[in-house]
Amino acid sequence: NEQVVEEAEEEYHSIIKDDERPKGPSDAHEFQAETRQLLDIVAKSLYSEKEVFIREFISNASDALEKLRYLELTGADVLSSDIPLEIHIKTDDSKKTFTVQDTGLGLTKQELIENLGTIAKSGSKAFLEQLKGNSPGNVSSSLIGQFGVGFYSAFMVGDKVDVFTQSYKPDEPAYRWTSDGSGTYEISEAEGVKRGTKIVVHLKGDCYDFSKEDIIQGIVKKYSNFVGVPIFLNGRRANIIQALWMNDPKDITDDMHEEFYRFIANSYDKPRYHMHYKTDAPLNIRALFYVPEYKPTMFDLSREIESSVTLYSRKVMITPNANTILPKWLRFVKGVVDSEDIPLNLSRELLQDSALIRKLRLVLTNRIIKFFIDQAKKDNEKYMKFYEDYGLFFREGIVTTTEQDQREEISKLLRFESSNLPEGERTSLQEYASRMKAGARNIYFLSAPSRHLAETSPYFEALKKKDVEVLFLYEAYDELVLMNLGQFDKKNMRSVENELADDKDDT
Numbered sequence: 001n002e003q004v005v006e007e008a009e010e011e012y013h014s015i016i017k018d019d020e021r022p023k024g025p026s027d028a029h030e031f032q033a034e035t036r037q038l039l040d041i042v043a044k045s046l047y048s049e050k051e052v053f054i055r056e057f058i059s060n061a062s063d064a065l066e067k068l069r070y071l072e073l074t075g076a077d078v079l080s081s082d083i084p085l086e087i088h089i090k091t092d093d094s095k096k097t098f099t100v101q102d103t104g105l106g107l108t109k110q111e112l113i114e115n116l117g118t119i120a121k122s123g124s125k126a127f128l129e130q131l132k133g134n135s136p137g138n139v140s141s142s143l144i145g146q147f148g149v150g151f152y153s154a155f156m157v158g159d160k161v162d163v164f165t166q167s168y169k170p171d172e173p174a175y176r177w178t179s180d181g182s183g184t185y186e187i188s189e190a191e192g193v194k195r196g197t198k199i200v201v202h203l204k205g206d207c208y209d210f211s212k213e214d215i216i217q218g219i220v221k222k223y224s225n226f227v228g229v230p231i232f233l234n235g236r237r238a239n240i241i242q243a244l245w246m247n248d249p250k251d252i253t254d255d256m257h258e259e260f261y262r263f264i265a266n267s268y269d270k271p272r273y274h275m276h277y278k279t280d281a282p283l284n285i286r287a288l289f290y291v292p293e294y295k296p297t298m299f300d301l302s303r304e305i306e307s308s309v310t311l312y313s314r315k316v317m318i319t320p321n322a323n324t325i326l327p328k329w330l331r332f333v334k335g336v337v338d339s340e341d342i343p344l345n346l347s348r349e350l351l352q353d354s355a356l357i358r359k360l361r362l363v364l365t366n367r368i369i370k371f372f373i374d375q376a377k378k379d380n381e382k383y384m385k386f387y388e389d390y391g392l393f394f395r396e397g398i399v400t401t402t403e404q405d406q407r408e409e410i411s412k413l414l415r416f417e418s419s420n421l422p423e424g425e426r427t428s429l430q431e432y433a434s435r436m437k438a439g440a441r442n443i444y445f446l447s448a449p450s451r452h453l454a455e456t457s458p459y460f461e462a463l464k465k466k467d468v469e470v471l472f473l474y475e476a477y478d479e480l481v482l483m484n485l486g487q488f489d490k491k492n493m494r495s496v497e498n499e500l501a502d503d504k505d506d507t
C-alpha cells in the first residue's frame with residue numbers, strides 16, 4: 001500500500017547522477033616541486049590505514065557545508081540556496097569507483113589551483129624540513145588539515161581522481177579537475193555540475209574494497225557517525241546519532257544520555273553518572289563521560305582493557321579507544337572527548353606522548369575528580385554505592401600516580417570509618433583534617449579486621465585517651481594506600497601501630 005511505498009521512498013534519496021561533462025579546452029598544470037614532495041609523503045606514509053581518506057573527504061565536505069551554512073546565515077548571495085546541505089557517497093563495484101559529493105561551497109579555479117599548491121607558498125621549505133626532521137607522523141597537521149591536503153590522501157587508494165565542482169558564487173563557471181597523482185593535473189570547464197564538490201576516485205587494483213557498500217558503511221559509521229550534516233551512502237542515510245556532546249547540557253534528557261551511552265558503550269546497561277564538560281581554556285574541550293550502572297567485573301578491573309574514550313575533533317573521529325586521554329585508573333569511564341585543538345590526523349606517536357595530550361589528560365582527570373567530589377556532596381548514599389563498586393580504581397590511582405598533588409586529589413575520593421563516627425558511616429581525609437585540633441600534624445589510621453577489634457586494640461586506646469580521631473581501615477590494601485600516600489594537605493599519614501612504638505606525643 002502507499003504507506004509502505006511512502007516509507008521506502010522517504011528512505012531512498014540520492015543526488016549523485018552522472019550528468020557532469022567537461023566542456024571546452026583543458027589546460028595542464030604542474031605541481032610545484034615542494035608540493036609534489038609533500039603530497040607524495042602524505043599519499044604514502046602520513047596515514048597508517050588507507051581508509052582514513054574517507055574521513056578526510058567527509059571532514060572537507062562537512063567543513064564546506066558548515067561554511068556555506070554560515071554564509072547563508074550571514075546573508076551572502078549563494079547559488080541555488082534551496083539545495084539541502086548534504087554529503088552523498090556512492091560505491092560502484094562494477095566500475096571500481098568511490099564517489100563523494102557535497103552540496104557545499106564548491107571551489108573556484110583559483111582555489112582548485114591554490115588549495116593544493118598553497119603549501120608551496122606558505123613556507124613549505126620549513127614545513128618540509130620539519131617533515132624530513134622527524135617522522136611524517138609528527139607533521140604539523142594544522143597545515144595539512146587547513147589546505148585540504150587531506151584531499152590528496154585519495155591517491156593512496158586511487159590511480160585517477162576526477163573532481164567536478166561548482167562554486168556557490170553565482171557567476172563562477174563549473175570545473176573539472178583530474179589527475180593521476182603523478183605530478184600534473186588538468187582543469188577544464190564543465191557542465192551539468194551541481195553546486196558543491198564531487199570527487200570520483202578510480203580505485204587501484206589492491207583497493208577495490210572501497211567500492212563495496214558494506215565496507216564503506218562500517219568506515220562511515222566508525223569515523224563520521226556524529227558529523228553534523230546528513231551523510232547518505234548509496235541513497236540511504238548513513239550517520240545517525242547527533243553529536244550529543246556538542247549540545248547544550250540542559251537540553252539533554254536522561255533518555256538521550258541513556259541512548260547515547262548504550263551506543264558508545266555498546267551495551268544495554270545504563271549510566272549511573274554522566275558528566276558533560278565544556279571549556280575553551282586552557283584547551284577547547286567538549287567531553288561527555290559516563291560511569292556504567294553495572295559493577296565492574298574482573299575483566300573490567302584488568303589493566304589491559306582498552307580505553308572506552310573516543311577522541312574527536314569537531315565531530316570527526318580521530319581514534320576510538322584513545323587510551324592516553326585519561327589515566328589508566330580511570331579506564332572505567334566511558335565517553336567522548338572532542339577538541340578543536342587536536343589535529344585530525346594526530347599521529348600515533350603524538351597520541352602516545354605529546355604536551356597537548358598530557359595537558360588534556362591533566363585537565364580532564366582533575367575535572368573528573370572534582371565531579372565525583374561534587375556528586376558525593378550531592379548524594380552521599382549514591383556516592384558510597386559507587387565507591388563500593390569502583391573504589392579499587394581510586395586506590396590504584398594513588399599508588400600508580402607519581403605527582404604528590406595529583407595523588408592527594410585522588411585521595412579526596414577515599415572514604416573510611418572513623419573513631420569519631422558511628423559504625424557504618426564513613427568520612428573523607430578532608431573531613432578528618434577539618435576536625436583536627438590547631439597545630440595537630442598527623443592523620444592517624446588503624447588497620448584491623450573489624451570495628452570491634454579496632455576499638456579494643458591497645459593501639460587505639462592510647463590515642464583515644466588523648467581524644468585523637470583514628471580512621472579505621474578494614475582492608476589491608478587501604479593501609480598500604482595510606483602509607484604510600486604519605487601526606488595529605490601537609491599532614492602526615494600515621495599508622496597508630498608505628499606511632500605507639502615511637503611513643504612521640506606530637507599528635
Ligand SMILES: Nc1nc(Cl)c2cnn(Cc3ccc(Br)cc3F)c2n1
Pocket residue numbers: 060061064102104105106107111112115116147148149151163177197
Ligand atoms: N569537499 C570540498 N569542498 C571544498 Cl569547498 C574544498 C576546498 N578544498 N577542498 C579540498 C580539495 C578538494 C579538491 C581539490 Br582538486 C583540492 C582540494 F584542496 C575541498 N573539498
